[in-house]
Amino acid sequence: MLLASLTLVLATLISACGANKANDAQTSKAPDAAASEASATAAGSAGGTDDPFTIRIGAWFIDDRPFMQEFKANVEKAYKEKYPKASIQWDITLGDTYADKLKAELASDTAPDVFFHQSKTAMFGEVGYLADLSDEPWAAKLNSGAKSVYSYKGKVYALPMGLASSGIWYNKKIFADLGIEVPKSWAEMESAFAKIKAAGITPVSAGFKDTWTASMTFNLWMQPYGNESSPTFGKDLYEGKKRLDGPEVQAVMTHLQEMVEKGYLNKTALSIDWPQSAELFTSGKAAMIVQGPWMPGTAQENFQTKGHAAFDLGYFPFRTDKGYATVVPGIDQSLSVNAKTKLLQQAKDLVGVIASPEVYGPFNIGSGTVPAIQGMKLDYPNSALNDLLKVVEETEPGLAIEPYVPASAVTSLVETFTKVASGIKFNPKDLEEAQKKLEKDKGTVILPAE
Amino acid sequence: MLEDSKMLQAAKNTILITLFGIVVQNPLSLLLAILLNRSFRTKVLLRVAFYLPVVVSLVVTSIVWGQILQYDGLLNHLLERIGLSAWERDWLGDTRSVFPTIIALTQWQGLGYCAVIYLAGLQAIPQDLYEAAKMDGAKAVNRFVHVTLPMLMPATTIVVFLTIVGGLKMFDIPYIMTGGGPGSASYTLTLAIYNAAFRENTYGYAIAGGIVLMIVIMAVTLLQLKVMRRKEVEM
Numbered sequence: 001m002l003l004a005s006l007t008l009v010l011a012t013l014i015s016a017c018g019a020n021k022a023n024d025a026q027t028s029k030a031p032d033a034a035a036s037e038a039s040a041t042a043a044g045s046a047g048g049t050d051d052p053f054t055i056r057i058g059a060w061f062i063d064d065r066p067f068m069q070e071f072k073a074n075v076e077k078a079y080k081e082k083y084p085k086a087s088i089q090w091d092i093t094l095g096d097t098y099a100d101k102l103k104a105e106l107a108s109d110t111a112p113d114v115f116f117h118q119s120k121t122a123m124f125g126e127v128g129y130l131a132d133l134s135d136e137p138w139a140a141k142l143n144s145g146a147k148s149v150y151s152y153k154g155k156v157y158a159l160p161m162g163l164a165s166s167g168i169w170y171n172k173k174i175f176a177d178l179g180i181e182v183p184k185s186w187a188e189m190e191s192a193f194a195k196i197k198a199a200g201i202t203p204v205s206a207g208f209k210d211t212w213t214a215s216m217t218f219n220l221w222m223q224p225y226g227n228e229s230s231p232t233f234g235k236d237l238y239e240g241k242k243r244l245d246g247p248e249v250q251a252v253m254t255h256l257q258e259m260v261e262k263g264y265l266n267k268t269a270l271s272i273d274w275p276q277s278a279e280l281f282t283s284g285k286a287a288m289i290v291q292g293p294w295m296p297g298t299a300q301e302n303f304q305t306k307g308h309a310a311f312d313l314g315y316f317p318f319r320t321d322k323g324y325a326t327v328v329p330g331i332d333q334s335l336s337v338n339a340k341t342k343l344l345q346q347a348k349d350l351v352g353v354i355a356s357p358e359v360y361g362p363f364n365i366g367s368g369t370v371p372a373i374q375g376m377k378l379d380y381p382n383s384a385l386n387d388l389l390k391v392v393e394e395t396e397p398g399l400a401i402e403p404y405v406p407a408s409a410v411t412s413l414v415e416t417f418t419k420v421a422s423g424i425k426f427n428p429k430d431l432e433e434a435q436k437k438l439e440k441d442k443g444t445v446i447l448p449a450e
Numbered sequence: 451m452l453e454d455s456k457m458l459q460a461a462k463n464t465i466l467i468t469l470f471g472i473v474v475q476n477p478l479s480l481l482l483a484i485l486l487n488r489s490f491r492t493k494v495l496l497r498v499a500f501y502l503p504v505v506v507s508l509v510v511t512s513i514v515w516g517q518i519l520q521y522d523g524l525l526n527h528l529l530e531r532i533g534l535s536a537w538e539r540d541w542l543g544d545t546r547s548v549f550p551t552i553i554a555l556t557q558w559q560g561l562g563y564c565a566v567i568y569l570a571g572l573q574a575i576p577q578d579l580y581e582a583a584k585m586d587g588a589k590a591v592n593r594f595v596h597v598t599l600p601m602l603m604p605a606t607t608i609v610v611f612l613t614i615v616g617g618l619k620m621f622d623i624p625y626i627m628t629g630g631g632p633g634s635a636s637y638t639l640t641l642a643i644y645n646a647a648f649r650e651n652t653y654g655y656a657i658a659g660g661i662v663l664m665i666v667i668m669a670v671t672l673l674q675l676k677v678m679r680r681k682e683v684e685m
Contacts (some may be wrong), residue, residue: 096629100648123651208543209516211629270543270632271520408650415456419633422545433455437650444651 029333048248052085055346057114058105060098061333062090064175065294065301074362078353081348091115093126096212107336113341115163116333119403122446124336125152128212131337133157136348138355148448149331150372158334159351161360162369165317165329165392166220166292169299169384172312174201174287182316186255186322193264196287204259205286206269207277208418215410217290218417219402221252221318227398228324234404237438237444244409244438245431251321253426260423270422282308292332293368296384313384315391326398327391331372403448406441409434456634460642463665467553467638468617475557476609480602483568484562498585500562505521512626515555516542542628545635552624552636559623560616564609571605572598603682607675614674618667639663 022340062068076088091112093101099118106129124130132155133139139156143163150158175182175192179197183189193203208214225248226233236242250292259265266272266280274291275298281289282302289295298315303310317325335354339346353359357376364371365378366384370392380386402410412434419427451457451604486497503511519541526538541551575598583593599606621640624630630637630645637645643663647656 103648208631209628211631264476267521267540268543269540271516272542406650408646408652411645411650412456415631415633418631419545419635422540422543422632422635424633441650441652 003133031376040197045422050085052086052087053083054089055114055343055350056089058091058093058098058102058112058115058349059333060093060095060116061090063094065297065366067297067362070366071359071363074359075350075354078356078359079350083351086346088350094434096210110395111338113343113392114335115338115446116335117158119149119331119334121334121336122148122152122160122403122448125155125157126249126446129336129339130157131339131341131344131347133159133337133348133351136352136355138352138373143374146329146331146372149334152446158336159355160331160372161333161335162331162364162367163329163372164293164332164369165327165388166216166290167315167317167327167391168389169281169283169295170288170314170316171281171286172314174199174284174311175314179365181321182314185319186321186396190258193259193262197262197264201284202266202280202286203264203288204266205277205280205289206265206421207274208270208421209276210273211414211418213274213277213290214416214421216292217253218414221255221309222249222329223398223401224318224320224324224326225249225251226401227326228320228322232399234399234401237401238404238442238447240439244405244413245428248429249413249431249434250426253349253420253428253431256417256420257426260421265421270418278302279306279308279411281371282306284311286310293385293388296368296382296388296443297366298380299384313387315384315388317391317395325395327395327400328400328402329370329392332367332369332389339411384391402450404445406444408441408444409437412437451655451662456637457642457659459634460637460639463549463637464618464620464639466549467556467620468614470553470557471560471613471617472610475560476606476613478557479561479609480568480606482565483572486569487572500565502564502579505560508622508626511555511559512623514626519551528532530671542636543632547634548628548636549630552627555623555627555647556616556620560613564613567605567609567612568602571602575601576683603678607678607682610674610678611671614670615667618663618670 016187017407047280060071072090079086081087089112099120102111102115102117106124111129121130134156136156138159142150142156146160146163150156150160165183170182174180174196178195180192180195181188184194196203199412206213208217226242229246229248230242231243233248235412237244242248266277266286268276268280271281277286278291278295278298279302280286282299283306291298299313302308317327319325335351337344341347354363355373360371360373361376361378364376365380368380368382368388370389371378380389413431416430416434419430472654482500486500487581498550521538521543525541529535529537539547541547579597579601580593583597588596589640619640620638621644624636624641625644628636630641634642639659640663643656643659646652646659
């Protein structure tokens, strides 16, 4: 019986190895059906504009929001002008799973010809997944402040879709009705929470079922505490001069615990996703929400489609106990070309089309982001976004911490964060594991360009 | 791996879900199969109802259960109505209740499948064995113990095998419903391995975890098959 089972396992392993070889041979010939069809039809055309082909583009954020649909339509229209017979296949997987799927596709040579990713330029560039875009016309005009996101070892590998700043969005009407000023320190923040709670309104709406919202909230909260302690806090962590179980992270976890104990977060915080938390905010049942620059657009849509009473949104950053704030303009979406695409020129042209003012401009207006391509002036119709841009201009810019910390340590920190959010008392010892992971997995960090 | 608290939590949860499957789901599905094997008017309807969770998409299931189990969901409303407000909680957002809730969901989903296997086993038992037992004066309990159970052993072997393997490789429900959280309260071994590979980029560690899990599954199932096959009765 045992012998038979072992024979079966060995046979399976051997056949699997054989199958892998066969698959390898197959994939090296044709990554997938669509690409194979595309390369067959495009072969010999050398980037010609007359032959039909299908080009794949991967994304996680293109949903039903009107400006996203407008973006899709603009891309297709502009690309048709260059390649009349081309068709674009949008490979969209909404949410967190996209990143996992993309990694698997890249590893198995089945990734789309052009794909969006979240600041993975260094990681993907290191292993040769990305095509060099340094000679593209838009590459010379990129904002050098975001260099660490779009370049690696001196070469441009990605088009950043806009500089974004996330933070705390608030309902201006609730603040005005309750006589609350925009908080300038943690103490003022707590006093605002107490007043809002006393008025029967949930102070902060959270949707931590989507892990990225918990991760974003933690990172935004951590940033001023870290940078107040050292302007190069992230690098100091990497070099062992600061610790993840130190006072900076402890301050964030302790304040979160206070918020949970005093009922300043919605009781559904861990079981609702971000659209549900946005609804809680736009319905006026919660006064604040920690979100990205897309929040004003989402609020506008909720006012129109869900019958919520419209109100003005305001924005302010997280502050430390002493009132220190810092803003790290981040890049939510970066666009790269698959180094192994059979449609290299067509893929580069697709990125070029997306970088054109008629596509890139409306996308940034809809997303509430600042163009990363210099010289593109935009007019934002939503006053909340002008509020955000004003705060970003007035607040001290900081160096992002996350790129210096291994993913395993970040995961451990976010898990501690959600554990505390669930009502478990914060134990500083819980942070020791994150510090251990930082030390153990330091080798997985690809340091950003400085 | 033995120093990784997340992996240990995952191992504890995985063992718990597997044991629960063997100790609770297995006898419950046998009981269900026996009840569904009787002749009554709504037999077909009930068979379909109990098998439905197996065929309904997991995405649909998770959305519906997510709505029922959230803080302002149906379950808490019901508890409030019957005067059990103290029990109200965010069932999937509380570290104490999240994993028991996930175990309950896996039982709900797997019960019908195991019951169908038992049902097939029950229907394959020749009626003349029962008639002979009756003629020998065996009562219902004796007939169950000395005829039904031994004759059902092949089906039991399959059900226990599927329950063990299903429990040890449990991934989809915690992945979709909680992502392993809050904290690492609803981690299972496969989810911990998946996160180590795709979230934390520690592929070597994930591969090591995968190999250990494969060896554990092989060892446990080989042992189970060896023990249970001995008890099977040839017809």
